Amino acid sequence: MKQIAICPGSFDPITNGHLDIFERASRMFDELIVAVFHNPNKKPLFTMEERVALLAEATGHIPNIRIDSFSGLLNVYVREKNAHVIVRGLRALSDFEYEFQRALLIKKIDPVIETVFMMTSSEYSFVSSSGIKELAKFGGVITGLVPSCVEREIMRRSAQI
Structure with missing residues (x-):
């Protein structure tokens, strides 16, 4: 069975920290789907389509990555993609506290899905x-x-930020 993982985020913009996580996670799974999430609580610099295109360009060297976008519940998206793992990148303890609560909520509503930090x-x-x-x-x-x-x-858009 193909092991598929989802790495969700707003990625506005993608950073080298994100890229570091993608490269390393791609070695752990058969396929890594980097999924741009539409967050209605944020005003993005880049449109969803632009973020998808930038991610595709930045990750073009990683053969088993697919770029996608979604809105709605993450656990539903994970199931639709036949995945069972969510990959979350952490920078600091404060990231862990937030992501830990989200992972516990997803685990409660969908016990089959695992979160990897x-x-x-x-x-x-x-x-x-x-x-x-x-x-x-x-x-x-x-x-x-x-x-x-x-x-x-x-840099092209810096006047708009």
Whole structure:
């Protein structure tokens, strides 16, 4: 049986920390679906379609990754994709507390689904999508913190942030 995992997130924008998690998780599963989630509580810099395209470009070197998007309940999406594992990246203890509560909720409503937590590499532990947008807004350097395709698009839009 093919082992499929889902790595959900808003990815607005994708960072090198995300890419680190994708690369490492892709070695653990037959297929990793990176799923862009529509979060109605956030005002994204990039549209859903743009985020999907940027993810596809940034992960093009990873053969067993598929990029997708969804809205609605994560456990329903996981089931629709015939997956049983959710991969969540963690940077700090505060991420764990939030993600742990979400994982317990999903486990309660769908006991078959497992959540795997992966710590990002220490070199990216301080990098967040919101931090990247703030750096770009004030003219900070984001080189080395995001994939080059993302840096290009953020710099192009930095006046809109």
